[in-house]
Amino acid sequence: MAPQHLLAALREQNPLVQCITNYVAMNVAANVVLAAGASPAMVHASEEIAEFTPICGALTINIGTLSAPWAASMLAAANAANDKNIPWVLDPVAHFISTYRKGVAQDLLALRPTILRGNASEVLAMAGAMGAGKGADSGDSVDAAEDAARAIAKAHGSVVAVTGPVDFVTDGTQSAKVTGGSDIMPKVTALGCAQTALMGAYAATGPAFDAALATLAHYKVAGTMAAQQAKGPGSFQMHFLDALSAVQPDDLPNVILS
Template identity: 60%
Template sequence: MTPNSALLKLRDNSPLVHCITNYVAMNIAANVTLAAGASPAMIHAPEEVADFSPIASALTINIGTLSAPWVESMKAAAIAANGAEVPWVFDPVAHFATPYRARVALDLLALKPTVVRGNASEIIALAGGAGSGKGADTGDSVRDAENAAQTLAAGHDCVVAVSGPVDFITDGARSARITGGSELMPKVTALGCSLTALVGAYCAVAPSLDATIAAFLHFAEAGERAGADAGGPGSFSVAFLDMLHTLQPGDLDEMRVSWN
């Protein structure tokens, strides 16, 4: 499925996306999902996630602000999503920062996410390498993470997406790079986390590799257009949400995608 046809299907279906994300990202993740054309649900209570995940069209899990009840919710939601054949996306935010986060990330990875999305340092470390990340910020280039992404994807039968100036997406056999975006994007808190939610929205309407490429391309196209006239991170954030909404099927420049 092409990115533009995936966007058309997203807009036609407005899928319900169950987002378990961190406190910092909740607002922007919900707004990005809405602006793109999907419907977010920010449900995280352990008492209800197992009942809710099967009725959603996709699930996304982000470990940015962990606590024991949230970990319980994440695992229950992933298990329920798998049981209902609902695709789910895992964002292992700074999982290398502490032993607790590392254990949680490996436990969630073992629950077989459909897509793993992270920055270069997160992907390198999740594949067992030694990255140079500091907190949620990457210290490695996307190129440095490409082999780790391919290994992780092949070993866990999932799509792995590495965010950066040129994004890299692979299912272990096929790989694509996506150009675009704006240098202002890293200056807006939790914008990467919101991309995880958007990947989930696209996974509800398209095969996982196609969905991930479409989500990243939608992000890159909106980011580049929004950044052209933005005066800084604040005005960019507003313009970016507007552009996610304004872009129509046919507006995504598929020449931004190059295949290995």
């Protein structure tokens, strides 16, 4: 399904997306999903998972501010999504910084997420390679993580999206790159985490590879638009939300390299 058709369908369907994300990202992620045209729900209590996850169009899991109760909810929600064939997206934020975090990330990966989204250092580490990540920031190039992304995709049946100055997405067989955006984007906290939430909205709307590609393209186009008006990181965030809403379906193919 072409990215432009996915964006049109997303805005028509307004899918409900369960976003189990971190404290830093909640507000930004909710606003990003709303601006793009979908409906976010920041529901993470384990007591609600059995009833809520099955009624969602997609689930997204971000381990940024991880704790034991949240990890239990994440695993329960991923299992519930799998039981109901609901697509879900995993964002293994800085999973290499502790044994505990790495274990939770690997437990979630074993549940075969529909899409894995991360920066190059996170993807390299998920594949068992040594990366140069510093906390949630990548110290590796997207190019360096391409083989790791393909390996994860083939091993787990997931689409893998590696984000950076030029994004890379693969299902292990086909792949594509997405250009554009702005170098201001990494200076605004939680935009990457919010992209995971938006990827869930697209995954609720169409096939996983197409959904990941459309999300990356939507972000790059909006980032380029916002940078034309922003004076710095603060104003960029405001203009970025406006741009996400202003992006039109026919804008998306212009930034995709097959």
